Amino acid sequence: MSTVADVDHHSPAIGAFPPVVLIAHAAASTSAIRLGSGGxxxxxxxxxxxAEQFGTLAALHPDRIDLGIGRDPGTFDEATARELRRGAGPATDAQYHDDVAAILSFLVDEVARGPLPEPWLLCSSTAGAALAARLGLPSAVAHHIRPDNTFTVLERYRAAFIPSRWCEQPRVVVCVEAIWAETEQEATWRAGPMDVVKAGLLKGLSEIPFPTPADAATHPFTAEERQALAGFRAQQACGTPEAVVRRLAQLAADTGADELMLTTPVYDLDARVRSYDLIKKH
Structure with a gap:
């Protein structure tokens, strides 16, 4: 299955990308590929x-729309987060659980006019896994964010899963950072800008502009940052096509994933397209 998923992010460093707008545009420009929020x-x-937005998208583009639901505020900026929530603070566990349940209820009871979007729950913790299991939802596991949690999340989800109208048995997408290039050196070069952003997050700097690969190549990483970044990259898929294919196959086998979702955070659009072209060929 081929699916494009758009993310609900709000950041001065990278901009804002409302998923429902991007999905509507992509759906109107294509005829077969699945589209969804990730999340x-x-x-x-x-x-x-x-429920209304994604129900409408599903009615206009039957059997092509996924509704991926997550909890993160989509920004590290506290003021932006409060604006998004009209002054409210972070959602509690109970509020988030109620919100997800209400979305599903509205889809069925208020919105349904034909094919519904397929709901998924984004999970990076055992709490998210438990909620997805209790509601009988497919789970998208954020290996690209918290890879150390992946296997614990999967175990919790599969052990506690309750069949539902949405899903009869556990279904898992594992989200992976994947950067392909003709050589290992080029892949490392392309991954450099995201390394700078990750190093900033390690120091609590949340709004670092995405640098060029040339600027990233001269960034003064500390020894501790280099060690942390190397450990993270080893759990993702970065390198030549052959190396990435092996890594993705290993990850799919180890996790038992039904699908892999790939994110390719590189600076240059042409390089990103080239990376996906290499993926398609292999």
């Missing part, structure tokens, strides 16, 4: 609004 962040939206 839309429930605390930032009224549940009925999400």
């Amino acid at each position: 839309v962040l429930a605390p930032n939206h009224a549940p009925i609004t999400l």
Whole structure:
């Protein structure tokens, strides 16, 4: 299956990308590929609004729309997060659980006019895995964010899964950072800008502009940062096509994933397209 998923991010460093707008545009420009949110962040939206928006998309583009739901505010900036929630603070566990349940209820009881979007729950913790299992939802596991949690999350989800109208048995997408290039050196070069951003996050700097590969190549990483970045990259898929294919196959086998979702955070659009072309060929 081929799916394009858009993310609900709000950042001065990278911009804002409302998934429902991007999905509508992509759906109108294509005819077969699946499209979805990866994900839309429930605390930032009224549940009925999400149900109406994605229900409408599914009615206009039957059997092509996925509704990936997550919890993160989509920004590290506290003021932006409060604006998104109209002054409210971070959602509690109970509020988030209620929001997800309300979205599903509105889809069925208020919105349904034909094919519904397929709901997924984004998970990076055992709490998210437990909620996805209890609601009987497919799970998208954020290996590209918290790879050390992946196997614990999967174990919790599969052990506690309850079949539902949405899903009869556990279904898993594992999200992986994947950067392909003709050589190992070029792949490392392309990965450099995201390394700078990750190093900033390690120091609590959340809004670092995405640098060029040339600027990233001269960034003064500390020894501790280099060690942390190397450990993270070893759990993702970065390198030549052959190396990345082996890594993705290993990850799919180790996790038992039904699908892999790939994110390629490189600076140059042509390089990103080239990376996906290499993926398609292999």
